[in-house]
Amino acid sequence: xxxxxxSKQTTKRDARSARPVPFxxxxxxxxxxxxxxxxxxxxxxxxxxxxxxxxDNAGKLTLSNFVGLLDPSIINAYWVTIxxxxxxxxxxxxxxxxxxxxxxxxxxxxxxxxxxxxxxxxASNFAGVPLAFAFIATLGRTGLVTVLLKNILGLNLYDQGFxxxxxxxLTLTYMYFQFPLMVLVITSALDGLKNEWSEAAExxxxxxxxxxxxxxxxxLMPSILGSMILLFGNAFGAYATAYSLTGGFxxxxxxxxxxxxxxxxxxNPGLGYALAVGMIIVMAAMMAIYYSLRRRSExxxxx
Amino acid sequence: xxFLSLTNLSKTFGAATAVEDFNLDVEKGEFVxxxxxxxxxxxxxxxxxxxxxxxxxxxxxxxGEDITNQPPNQRNVGMVFQSYALFPNLTIGQNIGFGLExxxxxxxxxxxxxxxxxxxxxLEKHINKYPxxxxxxxxxRIALARALAISPRVLLLDEPLSALDAKIxxxxxxxxxxxxxxxxxxxxxxTHDQEEALSLSDRVVVMxxxxxxxxxxxxxxxxxxxxxxxxxxxxxxxxxxxTEVDLRKGTCILAGQRVKFEPxxxxxxxxEPRLAIRPEELHLGTGEGRNALQGxxxxxxxxxxxxxxxxxxxxxxxxxxxxNERRITLPRAGDEVVISFxxxxxxxx
Numbered sequence: 001x002x003x004x005x006x007s008k009q010t011t012k013r014d015a016r017s018a019r020p021v022p023f024x025x026x027x028x029x030x031x032x033x034x035x036x037x038x039x040x041x042x043x044x045x046x047x048x049x050x051x052x053x054x055x056d057n058a059g060k061l062t063l064s065n066f067v068g069l070l071d072p073s074i075i076n077a078y079w080v081t082i083x084x085x086x087x088x089x090x091x092x093x094x095x096x097x098x099x100x101x102x103x104x105x106x107x108x109x110x111x112x113x114x115x116x117x118x119x120x121x122x123a124s125n126f127a128g129v130p131l132a133f134a135f136i137a138t139l140g141r142t143g144l145v146t147v148l149l150k151n152i153l154g155l156n157l158y159d160q161g162f163x164x165x166x167x168x169x170l171t172l173t174y175m176y177f178q179f180p181l182m183v184l185v186i187t188s189a190l191d192g193l194k195n196e197w198s199e200a201a202e203x204x205x206x207x208x209x210x211x212x213x214x215x216x217x218x219x220l221m222p223s224i225l226g227s228m229i230l231l232f233g234n235a236f237g238a239y240a241t242a243y244s245l246t247g248g249f250x251x252x253x254x255x256x257x258x259x260x261x262x263x264x265x266x267x268n269p270g271l272g273y274a275l276a277v278g279m280i281i282v283m284a285a286m287m288a289i290y291y292s293l294r295r296r297s298e299x300x301x302x303x
Numbered sequence: 304x305x306f307l308s309l310t311n312l313s314k315t316f317g318a319a320t321a322v323e324d325f326n327l328d329v330e331k332g333e334f335v336x337x338x339x340x341x342x343x344x345x346x347x348x349x350x351x352x353x354x355x356x357x358x359x360x361x362x363x364x365x366x367g368e369d370i371t372n373q374p375p376n377q378r379n380v381g382m383v384f385q386s387y388a389l390f391p392n393l394t395i396g397q398n399i400g401f402g403l404e405x406x407x408x409x410x411x412x413x414x415x416x417x418x419x420x421x422x423x424x425x426l427e428k429h430i431n432k433y434p435x436x437x438x439x440x441x442x443x444r445i446a447l448a449r450a451l452a453i454s455p456r457v458l459l460l461d462e463p464l465s466a467l468d469a470k471i472x473x474x475x476x477x478x479x480x481x482x483x484x485x486x487x488x489x490x491x492x493x494t495h496d497q498e499e500a501l502s503l504s505d506r507v508v509v510m511x512x513x514x515x516x517x518x519x520x521x522x523x524x525x526x527x528x529x530x531x532x533x534x535x536x537x538x539x540x541x542x543x544x545x546t547e548v549d550l551r552k553g554t555c556i557l558a559g560q561r562v563k564f565e566p567x568x569x570x571x572x573x574x575e576p577r578l579a580i581r582p583e584e585l586h587l588g589t590g591e592g593r594n595a596l597q598g599x600x601x602x603x604x605x606x607x608x609x610x611x612x613x614x615x616x617x618x619x620x621x622x623x624x625x626x627n628e629r630r631i632t633l634p635r636a637g638d639e640v641v642i643s644f645x646x647x648x649x650x651x652x
Contacts, residue, residue: 196388199355202375203382204402204453214401218392 046280052273065274074256074275081236081253084167088174089231095175096182097224104190117187120180127177132244135173139164165246173245174238178231185230189223222293229290233283253279306331306489307352307457312361314347321347323513325361332487334480336500339510340536345493348510349459352491353382365456381455385462387442389434395421395445396430402453420448423482440471447479451486458483458490464499476503497537501525509533531652534579541585542577542652543619553646558617562594563646570651577652582611584648585623587634593643596621600638614642 056062068074103113138145141158149155163169193216201211217224239254248255253275260272305328312325322344329335337345350356352363354375363371370378389398399420400413408416421427424444426437434442443463450458460479464472480503483490494500500507501521509516509524509532516536517529528534535542545555545562553566557578564578589595598616610633612623623642625633634640 194386194388196384196386197390199353199375200382200384200388200390200449201401202355203353203380204449205376205379205405206401207376210405215390215392219390 049273049276049280052270053277054270056270057268062270065268065270068268068271069274069278073251074253077251077253077256078278080167080251084171084174084250084252085232085235087167087171088178088235089228091171092175092178092231093182093224093228096179096227097186099179100183100187100190104187105193116183120183123180124177124184127238128240129244131173131176131241135164135169135176135245139169139172165249167250170242170245170250173241174235178235181231181234182227185227186220186223189220189227193219226290226293229286229293233286233290236282236286237279305329306333306366307491308362308364309348309352310362310364312348312351312363313359314344314351314356315359320513322351322358325513325515327508327515327518329489329491331366331489334483334490334492334503334505336492336494336504336507337510338494338497338500338507338537339516340495342512343510344513345495345510346461349382349461349491349493352457353380353459354378379453379455380457380459381450381453382459383443383446383450383461383463385465387434387439387446387466389442389446389449391434394431394433395426395437398434398445399449399452401449406453416452420452423451423485424448424478438471439467440475443467443475444478447482451482451488456489458488460490460492462493462495465494465496472499479503501537509536511536534652539582539622539624541580541582541621543580543621545576545578545651548572548576548651550651555651558596558619560596560616562596562649564649564651565647567651573652578649579652580621580644580649582622582624584644585621585642586644587612587623587625587640587642589641590643590645593645594649595641595643597639597641600634600636600640602636603633612640614640616642 053065054061054063056064099116102108103116135143137143139157140146141164143164146157149157164173197215197219198208198211201215202208206214237254239252239258242250242252243255243258248259257272257275257279260268260275307327307329309325309327312322313320314322325344325348327335337348339345347356351358354370354373358371361371362369365378365380370380389395390401393401396414396417399417403413403416417430418427421430424447426441426444426448429437429441429445434445437445443466447460447463463479464475467475476499479492492500492503501524504521506518507521507524508518511532517524517533519527519529524533524537528537534540543557545557548555550567550570550572553564554561555564555576555578556562562578586593596616598614598621601613601615601620604611604613605627608627610625610627612625612634614621614623621642625631
């Protein structure tokens with residue numbers, strides 16, 4: 001009798017749980033603008049780029065745009081862009097890591113940490129014409145710092161071979177927004193390093209350097225590499241800063257795309273689209289690596 | 304012969320004193336627990352032995368060697384942390400072998416020792432797994448194996464069971480004691496859990512506000528607490544105000560009734576004397592030669608093996624623990640009862 005009752009109750013409960021659950025529309029309302037944005041400004045342009053890359057100026061299907069990517073000047077543009085992106089990612093990455101280290105494990109006062117984080121939040125988004133102007137005003141031929149160094153220390157940067165409008169000048173300018181981005185991304189990973197790991201290593205006889213080599217750096221490596229890839233992608237896609245600063249003097253892939261699409265002498269939108277597809281592939285590969293490394297790191301830090 | 308000695312140890316953080324004039328001698332192979340509430344200085348003391356905190360004053364010696372100012376990585380003292388502190392990027396085998404690798408032991412020897420340690424904690428099958436693939440209890444066993452792999456002179460355990468659930472805690476507690484006795488390793492165990500301290504230790508150090516309240520065997524700590532703090536902190540205790548105390552005869556008035564306690568003519572009576580009785584010393588009903596008090600049951604709390612009664616005797620409230628036996632009829636709230644206790648089971652505070 002009792003068994004029957006239990007079985008009836010169980011069946012009732014099963015029937016209730018088997019009832020189809022209505023789709024939770026209300027939960028999704030908040031993200032609808034995001035999906036609209038993604039569709040309008042990421043998916044649609046990507047489709048336009050992709051289809052445009054396979055058409056010539058007359059609208060006919062062609063592979064000539066991709067053949068055009070093998071042109072030495074274009075290969076050189078990709079190469080220069082990759083070099084600048086790498087240099088600014090490594091430079092900004094190392095500098096950002098050291099600064100994040102100082103305010104987390106280095107235990108600098110909280111006020112310093114708060115100031116650095118606020119600055120990083122602003123500076124990581126400070127790019128384009130204002131950044132180029134700021135650097136011209138400080139490190140240009142007649143910039144404030146250039147003149148001060150010349151007048152006070154007698155050091156003429158430009159006589160020493162430095163130029164703001166060169167590869168290293170542009171790298172330095174990029175680093176202004178690269179290192180803050182590194183600070184923002186890596187600080188949480190450094191916060192995730194448990195003090196007990198360092199103490200456990202010491203307790204087992206290891207010095208600080210061995211702890212960093214065997215424990216801390218391997219734990220942080222996915223985050224560091226992931227952050228560096230993010231910085232690489234950040235520099236790889238930069239256009240306005242480079243264009244404002246060098247006016248196309250440095251052969252970056254983004255500037256080449258701009259000149260192919262905006263069109264004066266070099267007008268060939270098909271080639272521009274193919275160049276952009278190449279960039280999307282590089283960026284997508286970078287993001288895929290970033291997410292996979294990040295996931296690995298988070299799995300460790302979950303403990 | 305004392306193996307580990309802490310002499311006049313003190314530690315201050317700014318204006319706050321964490322540990323004050325701490326003196327303890329531990330014999331080789333002895334298991335000593337530091338027991339006390341949060342903030343009493345037990346973990347700070349342990350960290351000073353490990354070398355993670357430098358004492359403000361005092362000396363620490365191990366086997367006659369002064370290690371007070373030695374860096375942690377030169378002390379050869381093993382430590383097990385509350386949060387396990389296993390290296391998440393290394394496998395279980397690599398975690399256990401870490402300290403041996405630091406000591407530049409040959410690889411075959413590291414492998415042999417690692418396997419020995421895994422056998423000791425019964426986790427041989429998990430050598431190639433990562434810490435996140437193990438349960439909390441398993442991780443803590445690995446942490447213990449890692450600390451023991453380096454053959455430390457002293458083993459330190461900082462609340463190693465507090466992050467685990469009750470059943471695992473009891474199992475692992477027995478495991479820790481078995482391993483400690485097998486290896487005959489001098490052990491300092493920090494806990495705020497009195498049951499853990501009493502069941503594991505050869506001696507217990509009860510601490511409060513940075514200083515030692517009492518050092519003794521678990522039975523001494525429980526049965527003969529030397530201070531009011533120890534009496535209250537370790538186990539449950541009824542402390543009932545009394546009047547008309549006669550130390551020579553060993554009598555006083557409790558809740559309007561005369562009761563007897565063991566005479567202690569040399570004891571100094573406080574301004575507000577109280578009689579201390581453990582709840583398990585109180586029985587229901589009268590008995591020959593026992594103090595008996597008439598009261599009314601306020602509540603009955605069933606705790607499994609024990610049933611806890613709250614009994615009103617005049618204005619005093621007694622807590623009485625009875626063993627739960629299948630055939631006994633338990634009183635109910637509101638029942639009139641007689642509670643009794645022998646004079647040897649109570650003492651004056």
